[in-house]
Amino acid sequence: MNYHILTLFPEMVLDGLNTSIIGRAAEKGLLSIEAVNIRDYTKEKHGHVDDTPYGGGAGMVMQAAPVCDAYEALCERIGKRPRVLYMTPQGQTFNQKIAEELAQEEDLVFLCGHYEGIDERALELIVTDYLSVGDYVLTGGELPAMVMIDCISRLVPGVLNNDVSAEIESFHDNLLEYPQYTRPEVYQGMRVPEVLLSGHHKNIETWRRQQSIKRTLERRPDLLEEANLSKKERQYLAELIQEEETAKTETQAQESNGSDRAEAQK
Template identity: 75%
Template sequence: MNFHIMTLFKEMVLDGLNTSIIGKAVEKGVITIDAVDIREYSTNKHKKVDDYPYGGGAGMVMQAEPVYAAYQSIADKIGQKARVIYLTPQGQTFNQKMAEEFAKEEDLIFLCGHYEGIDERVLDKIVTDYVSIGDYVLTGGELPAMVMIDAIARLVPGVLNNDVSAEFESFHDNLLEYPQYSRPETWRDEKVPDVLLSGHHGNVAKWRREQSVLRTAERRPDLLEKAELSVEERKRFNL
């Protein structure tokens, strides 16, 4: 899978993403991450990419042409039309289901805005998805792009050392992940639950499922409306 990031801060996104598990996946060639500096496509001798907004108002607006030229360079490179994700608080809130949907794509293009936004005309021309990572405002789209790429990339086969782990983490089936424990067996007088030491895989699976439901009910009850629960589970946990 190939990630393309249109940005004013190329080093920021590459330094952040070429580390840890995602960085190792890049080294293995499982995914690629390419950042395109929008300033390189400015026709201004000072490499300016912003100007005052028509109609007045505070701040500056990113101009259409440098953004479009940067996009066209990516489109020409990959030779096919790809989804273009514009990171904006006006977009649909990103979630695990969206990550799973995006992970099916071969190429994804992320457009990182700055200042007071981007000229609407180029957004209308190239953007396919408007996405937000939450109801708050950041200085630019780089951090949201990095968050999304991390969430999407780990769903690509071969990125995680244990591909099965992605299927049982938080938000799988709209349930939070069960509690996890490691050595030592007793830590500051707190013991690991006996069932996890039993070696009985069926009982362990049952306990983990119960804990996922209970934890979701306690911390994110809003998720339970879409969770796949049995009639027995709903009765047992009063859901």
């Protein structure tokens, strides 16, 4: 996997990515990360890459020519025209499925905008994918690019010491990850669940799957629509939903009774 990041702040992305697991993977040659400074491709004598927007408005817009020239020079150097991912809140929200698809590529280009964005003509000429990390606005595309690169890299064979980790973490089968515990067995009166100490692998696996389902229902119920569940797990989910609805009904009844008693005391 070769990452090419078109940016105005190459130090920012390189300093952030050349550390920890991703940095070690780069050192081993499992992936490569290069930052292409868009400023190197401006023909403006003062090194400017932006200008005021046509039609007026606040802020500055990155010019099309330096962006396109940086990409074309990259393509000529590597001998191919890889996918270009533009970091923008207008794009499709990045998720694990997209990461899995992108992990199949050999080269990926991340285009990081700044100021009020990039001249639309550059986007139309080179961008293949518009991606977002959420419905909010950042000062530039560098942080979203780093987030996506970190996520995609974990799916590259050999990057994680234990490749199984990438398969069973959050969003595997569209479920959140189960709770994790380590030593000591008791901390501030809180014990590690007995099943994890049993050594019974089948029971542990069942418990973990159930905990993943329960946690997903509590925190991200929207994911359950596409969750990959067995018939027995779907039955377990139905029981959890029924328990949740029963508890909600009982709470509403208690609140109603309390309100009636308060009204009667008046």
